[in-house]
Amino acid sequence: MNDRNPIAETLQERELGSLLPLSEHAVSVALPKWQDVVGYEEKWPEVVDSLQGGYPRCVIHPGVLELAELLAPGEPCLPFPSLRVAEAAAAFIRAHSGAEARVVRWEGEFGVATTQGGADSLKIFWRYPGQIVSTRRARAALSRASTERLDDRAIRQDLRRQLAGLYDCNEDDVFLHPSGMAALYHALRAVQARRPGAATVQLGFPYSDSLRLLKWFGGEPTLLHDLGEAPACIEEIARLRSVAACCTEIPGNPLLGTADLGAVTPILRRFGIPLIVDDAVGSPFNVDASAHADLIATSLTKFLAGSGDVMGGCVVCNPRSPYYPELKALAAGLHEEHLWVEDAAVLAARISGFAERMRLHNANGLEIARRLREHRAVERVWYPQWSDGAAYEAVRRPGGGWGALVSFLPKDAATAAPQIYDRLPIAKGPSFGTVFTLACPFTLLGHYCELEWAESLGVPRELIRLSVGLEDVEELWRGIAAALGQPGSQREGEGDA
Numbered sequence: 001m002n003d004r005n006p007i008a009e010t011l012q013e014r015e016l017g018s019l020l021p022l023s024e025h026a027v028s029v030a031l032p033k034w035q036d037v038v039g040y041e042e043k044w045p046e047v048v049d050s051l052q053g054g055y056p057r058c059v060i061h062p063g064v065l066e067l068a069e070l071l072a073p074g075e076p077c078l079p080f081p082s083l084r085v086a087e088a089a090a091a092f093i094r095a096h097s098g099a100e101a102r103v104v105r106w107e108g109e110f111g112v113a114t115t116q117g118g119a120d121s122l123k124i125f126w127r128y129p130g131q132i133v134s135t136r137r138a139r140a141a142l143s144r145a146s147t148e149r150l151d152d153r154a155i156r157q158d159l160r161r162q163l164a165g166l167y168d169c170n171e172d173d174v175f176l177h178p179s180g181m182a183a184l185y186h187a188l189r190a191v192q193a194r195r196p197g198a199a200t201v202q203l204g205f206p207y208s209d210s211l212r213l214l215k216w217f218g219g220e221p222t223l224l225h226d227l228g229e230a231p232a233c234i235e236e237i238a239r240l241r242s243v244a245a246c247c248t249e250i251p252g253n254p255l256l257g258t259a260d261l262g263a264v265t266p267i268l269r270r271f272g273i274p275l276i277v278d279d280a281v282g283s284p285f286n287v288d289a290s291a292h293a294d295l296i297a298t299s300l301t302k303f304l305a306g307s308g309d310v311m312g313g314c315v316v317c318n319p320r321s322p323y324y325p326e327l328k329a330l331a332a333g334l335h336e337e338h339l340w341v342e343d344a345a346v347l348a349a350r351i352s353g354f355a356e357r358m359r360l361h362n363a364n365g366l367e368i369a370r371r372l373r374e375h376r377a378v379e380r381v382w383y384p385q386w387s388d389g390a391a392y393e394a395v396r397r398p399g400g401g402w403g404a405l406v407s408f409l410p411k412d413a414a415t416a417a418p419q420i421y422d423r424l425p426i427a428k429g430p431s432f433g434t435v436f437t438l439a440c441p442f443t444l445l446g447h448y449c450e451l452e453w454a455e456s457l458g459v460p461r462e463l464i465r466l467s468v469g470l471e472d473v474e475e476l477w478r479g480i481a482a483a484l485g486q487p488g489s490q491r492e493g494e495g496d497a
Helices: 034-042 062-071 082-098 116-127 135-144 153-165 180-193 209-216 229-241 261-270 326-334 341-351 354-374 389-397 414-424 442-446 446-454 473-484
Strands: 077-080 101-106 109-114 174-177 199-203 220-225 243-249 275-278 295-299 313-318 378-382 406-411 439-440 464-467
Touching: 034 442, 034 446, 062 077, 062 101, 062 135, 077 082, 077 116, 082 109, 082 116, 101 116, 101 275, 101 295, 109 116, 109 199, 116 209, 135 446, 153 174, 153 313, 153 341, 174 180, 180 275, 180 326, 180 406, 199 209, 199 229, 220 229, 229 243, 229 261, 243 261, 261 275, 261 389, 313 326, 313 406, 313 473, 354 378, 354 406, 354 473, 389 442, 406 414, 414 464, 414 473, 442 446
Parallel strands: 199 220, 199 243, 243 275, 275 295
Antiparallel strands: 077 109, 101 109, 174 313, 295 313, 378 406, 406 464, 439 464
């Protein structure tokens, strides 16, 4: 495996605001204390001013802000990757805020400038559709650096070829995007073009921004958080209203459950409703949704890249879908190639080692999940093997595992969870899928302004999510066990989980 090794750099707690990993293109930022996360959400100056970066859709990179200033000096402005996207952003701002918004240009780059009254809508369009200008693209624009040395066509072809191999499809079934959220937005637009004005259904509690994308751009979305009741609920909804698509994650983030697609798919097919699957958590190494999914929208930023220093996403049109010709034509008609060539090159290089990395992610994730489940200080563990395990098993590939995302709730969580999180001697910040272990208090980060609502749907506010990396698992467990504050032996009467 010819990865550079950021593990040694990051298998430790980092100072507040430092980049994770140590790269200007890092997609995570250190929030080492529970109160740092509270301060981040409440915009405390001492926290916000310390941030050297963050997840690029949520924390705008300094290079992107510098480019925005050149596009529209002194005005709320953000760059976008094409004229078409900029025009859509300006229209969104005008429609949702009533503020003036205009497309601006500088040296071949596009952006949208607005007033203070439109600034929040501008940020919404940047964050949720995810059609962003990457840090590498911004730096290239600012330095006016030429990318002629890079064979754009060959790089993209290589990336699509590797992805097509993972998904068992044709290269032209793969549509590249600058982020995973942009991929989901593209899939959503394709199904909406098929049934204009129709509603969407989210199956299982999803990643927070995915749900917000549906709320802003998915018609009138319905969240079916109870996977056990989902088939009956979907049938009832489909009988009462037109549905553009059903969306689900395999497995869900952060509760790591999986819908029984064997029960759901026949209902969807009967009503002509496409299924959009997000497999970013499971990864195409572990799960195969091709018997059910019509479109797959995934993040390349996470396990497929692994390095935590590049953004990307893709939509896969499943050739086994009964709607394949129709959806592929719609997807092709809506698509623009926004993934920056330098990001594509990094992704192509990283994905070449993906399968080897994922085997170790799976082994380490399962071992940490087992030990957490057996620990006296832990109330509950969520992991795909035990969270709707039969439904996950039905889509698990031969040789695939259960992944490296683990969520857990400590006992006496209200007081214990902040203390345990603070003591964890590992990298702590948003995102997942990195070769180094990364922890975050997921509910606090994703649902800070709606904690009671999240809890009412079974997502505890004190939940801690671990993205287990490639470190030595014994060393990693020693740090976690020390943070838990009790011996890591099994509960009385319990055996191996």
